[in-house]
Amino acid sequence: MRKSLMRMTLRQLQVFRSVCEQQSYSRAAEEMSLTQPAVSLQIRQLEELIGQPLFDYVAKKLHRTEAAEALLRASEDIFGRLESLDMQLSNLQGSLQGQLSLAIESSAKYFIPHLFAAFRRQYPEISLQLTVVNHAQALKRLSANRDDLLILSQVPTDMALEFLPFLNNPIIAVAPADHPLCAAQALDLQALTTYPLLTRELGSGTRKACEEYCHQKRAHFANTLEFGSFEGQIEGVIAGLGIALLPRHAVRRELDCGLLRELPVRELPLLRSWCVVHPRGKYLSPVAQEFFSFVRNQRSQITLLAERFNLPHAKPEAVAPGIDPNG
Structure with missing residues (x-):
């Protein structure tokens, strides 16, 4: 040297x-x-x-x-090691302390804060650095090893990764309450294609999963409008600009108050799995190790949290390719 x-x-x-x-x-x-x-x-x-x-x-x-x-x-390696040392010293003193650096896909941002809150009730001295990104940005962060852990819904198969599926992420079709399709008792996905579809931006994991599934079902939308966030999509649907395929938990408040309606589409919901992910062989800090273990071992707590979001745990009707939603 x-x-x-x-x-x-x-x-x-x-x-x-x-x-x-x-x-x-x-x-x-x-x-x-x-x-x-x-x-x-x-x-x-x-x-x-x-x-x-x-x-x-x-x-x-x-x-x-x-x-x-x-x-x-x-x-980054040097300061990461120092942070880990600080956590280990705290551990020796009988308390787990430090910061968890967590990057999550935007589809998970409605649920993960509640999951971290449950974790923090056990370890109140742990802080959180939470970064919300789309799927493409998450993969870049994963390649650059910028975070302790990531939450992804579609784990790439061309990277050496450790991942743990822990919860289904249902995607449903929604429309404003006065939309003509809301009167139907049952619909095929194809019936939606005559209406404008509000989509996320390129790089979004939800958009990618929906496009692949619609292509598989030969449901092609000729008229689409692109939004850079779930919030934009939701407001666009409420405004009457079209329908959208959205994670159910992202629209639970709008469904509860009647601003939006879930359309009874036979081929939906489309379920993917959220997974906690890190590069294989990566050195995990004590805090990251404990969070990973929490997600693996506290399935009952996660189930209770999921029920607040009406997230199903049964075998899905439709599963995005690449991930087993039941882990």
């Missing part, structure tokens, strides 16, 4: 990580309560120790060099 690398300090790495995150020396200085010259000095000293530049200015924007990317990955 280069002797110069041994002279790097944790403070220098903290400043460097802030510059990477803020993409600005001045914003990093503000975040770190330092002057901009102090931040510049720390970065220059790091560059001298490494022997390569860490940042380039292109079109008035700060860009990381390859050396900076390598240093950033190393710093």
Whole structure:
């Protein structure tokens, strides 16, 4: 190992990580309560120790060099180990402490806070950093190893992963209460295709699952409107712009108060499974290990939570390919 690398300090790495995150020396200085010259000095000293530049200015924007990317990955390992050490020391003192970094697909954002609340009742000194992303963004975070754990509904088969299915995620068809289809006793999926379909953006796991399933059932929607969030879809349906295929728990309040109606489609609900996921061989912090164990062992608690969202546990009528919803 280069002797110069041994002279790097944790403070220098903290400043460097802030510059990477803020993409600005001045914003990093503000975040770190330092002057901009102090931040510049720390970065220059790091560059001298490494022997390569860490940042380039292109079109008035700060860009990381390859050396900076390598240093950033190393710093994440270093600070991750220190966080783990802090958790282990707390464990030795008889209490589990630390932060769980959890990234979840947006379809899970209505349920996972309740799951974490149940977990935190057992471990009140654990904090949470929750990041909500779509499926494509979750896969990028998974590849970059940016989080302790992820919650996915479609686990990729081309990556070495450990995953645990723990709950069904039913997708249903919804329409405004005065929609003509609401008068039907039973419908085929094909009957929906004459109406506009409100969809999520490209990269959404829900959109991907629905498109694959509709293609399988030969139900092709000629008229679609795209929204960047479930909330946008829901409001669009309420406004009368069309119908949508949405996770049931995402619209439970609107169904309860009568703003929306679940359409009686024979081929639905489409069920996928939420899974807690991490790269195979990844070192898990004590907090991440405990959360993974909680999800695996506390099925009764999860069942009780799911009943509040009217999430079925029976064998599904329709299952998205790739995942067994019953684990």
